[in-house]
Amino acid sequence: MNKQNAPQKIYTCPMHFLVRHSLFILLYLFFLIFIFLTFKDYGISWDESFYLNSGKVYFENFFNPQEVSKLIPQYHLVTHGAFFDVLYYLILKIFNQTSSFEFLHLVKALFASITLIFIYASINILTRNRYVSLVGTLLFIFSPRWLGDIFDNHMDITATLLTSIIILLSLKIFSDKKSEIWGLPLYGLVSAIAFSHRVILIIFPALFIYLYIFKKFKKEELNSNYIGFILSFLVFIAALFLTDPYIRINGLLGIVEKAIYFTFFNKDITILFEGKFYPATNLPWYYFVKQILITSPLIIIFLTISGALFMIKKFINLGFIKTTSHIYLLMSLYIIFVLVYIFKPVTFDSWRHFLFLIVPMVLIAALGLNFIFQSRRIYLKLIFILLVVNSILVIKDVYGLYPYHYMYFNELIGGIKGAYKNYETEYWGKSYKEAILWLKENEIKETKLYKLATCSNPTQSAYYFADNMIHTKNLGEADYFICITKNNEHNKVGGEIVHTVIREGVPLNFIKKMD
Incomplete structure (x- = not known):
């Protein structure tokens, strides 16, 4: 048998x-x-x-x-x-x-x-x-x-x-x-x-x-x-x-x-x-x-x-x-x-x-x-x-994508580099955590109140804010604008790019300092 x-x-x-x-x-x-x-x-x-x-x-x-x-x-x-x-x-x-x-x-x-x-x-x-x-x-x-x-x-x-x-x-x-x-x-x-x-x-x-x-x-x-x-x-x-x-x-x-x-x-x-x-x-x-x-x-x-x-x-x-x-x-x-x-x-x-x-x-x-x-x-x-x-x-x-494995693309289109600007990559917005942690470590001073604007659900970023950081919907009063690359929302607002969350050479999230 x-x-x-x-x-x-x-x-x-x-x-x-x-x-x-x-x-x-x-x-x-x-x-x-x-x-x-x-x-x-x-x-x-x-x-x-x-x-x-x-x-x-x-x-x-x-x-x-x-x-x-x-x-x-x-x-x-x-x-x-x-x-x-x-x-x-x-x-x-x-x-x-x-x-x-x-x-x-x-x-x-x-x-x-x-x-x-x-x-x-x-x-x-x-x-x-x-x-x-x-x-x-x-x-x-x-x-x-x-x-x-x-x-x-x-x-x-x-x-x-x-x-x-x-x-x-x-x-x-x-x-x-x-x-x-x-x-x-x-x-x-x-x-x-x-x-x-x-x-x-x-x-x-x-x-x-x-x-x-x-x-x-x-x-x-x-x-x-x-x-x-x-x-x-x-x-x-x-x-x-x-x-x-x-x-x-x-x-x-x-x-x-x-x-x-x-x-x-x-x-x-x-x-x-x-x-x-x-x-x-x-x-x-x-x-x-x-x-x-x-x-x-x-x-x-x-x-x-x-x-x-x-x-x-x-x-x-x-x-x-x-x-x-x-x-x-x-x-x-x-x-x-x-x-x-x-x-x-x-x-x-x-x-x-x-x-x-x-x-x-x-x-x-x-x-x-x-x-x-x-x-x-x-x-x-x-x-x-x-x-x-x-x-x-x-x-x-x-x-290489950790902890954003959900953005995986295979060799048929050249991985995530081939997908960038052609297919949806950072659609969940989970990179806000990394962006906020970098901002707190490198830009935020304890002596000032900072107002931050984002292009997604405020909870995704505000959850990680320090005590002197608040979310605002008013771009005119924002000190920083943080936005993922979905639908090119990050390009709709000007400002100096101070940091970019990147995986495999592909940008996922931009931090912009507002004028």
Whole structure:
């Protein structure tokens, strides 16, 4: 029997389990150490203060959703869930840290790290190879767009976590009939939180249900577990009412309204793409695909394509029943790409709103990697060596951009230097922290009151002010103007440039001394 296809041993002793997965456990511990050593280095993103406040509003008005609707904007209620807002705020409140963005960053990163467990477990189900699972997890860790956002990105990183949970549950239920008993009710709970958090995530459970029923039909087991599905649906509805204020206000009709609003959401902003500014509602048809291609490490792109081809070949040879998990991963990617092409939802700040797609991409890439490991063809081994070299280059870029990994661009356009003035780079505004710290160290004197103007959310800079520094919206009275490069806002105000925050030779933030 082929070793890779042999049934896995069941380790009933916890020590056996720990030994078998000791390399991953060690990797996870190293990642936790990285979090605790670096969480104070990251600045505040432009929407963090809003989510912190919304968590407070949701928590204090949990039993009064009508009051929530008065304090939170309508578009936010419809398109964003409340679960993680409340969760993060509650943790900060327990530790009496509700005004500490550093502590908030630590909490967010620790939750984000849990994604690694689900990624590793999913790859292990797909490949039955813990070494491939380990390498696949490393691929995920060194996805700069994910790594650079784990400390502060509220919506997209948690959407990625939820996606990893849903996919693991799907793979587990597809591969182990016994897991349906506990898996389906849990599936309903996680799906409700995911739908509330970001509506498009419902694609994953919807596709799972379709493939699950189709598989049961093919195996003539259609009536085998209808109770589990009913229970899952009831849990889904109950969890929605419990965690989503908009659903509690509008009832079941709110579910439809959330889906419709998400589909036709509009935002009047411009996007820098290929050196030109486009309205967010009129981007080139290939914007979404190209953003993924130029901001993902080439190793992930190559392995994802390889894995997809391998999965298609396996489906042709073995049929639907034995490749349901593969079809699930491929179709989830395909459906979302098609929906984006058809509905053209407003996307800005690169493809971060769809960052959760990195989960199926890495899982498919892991299958491509597993195929290369199993192959005896020499050219595939040479390709693997090239992929290792590319991985080293990615790590080098991550180090060079630190702590702004989210601005990573790959070799297809020449890295961040090739992206400058052609694509959005510093869209989060997290470089304000570094700019303010430099200003305090080099320009600010204790004997004078300084007024500072910025071109972004004042909290991003004011949080780091000294006692003799205040924020002003009046440029005429400002002593300094601090601005990121997004939309060329820094060029709209004159003044002497006294300092520039730079990474890899590319300016991110300018400090100007006003006349």
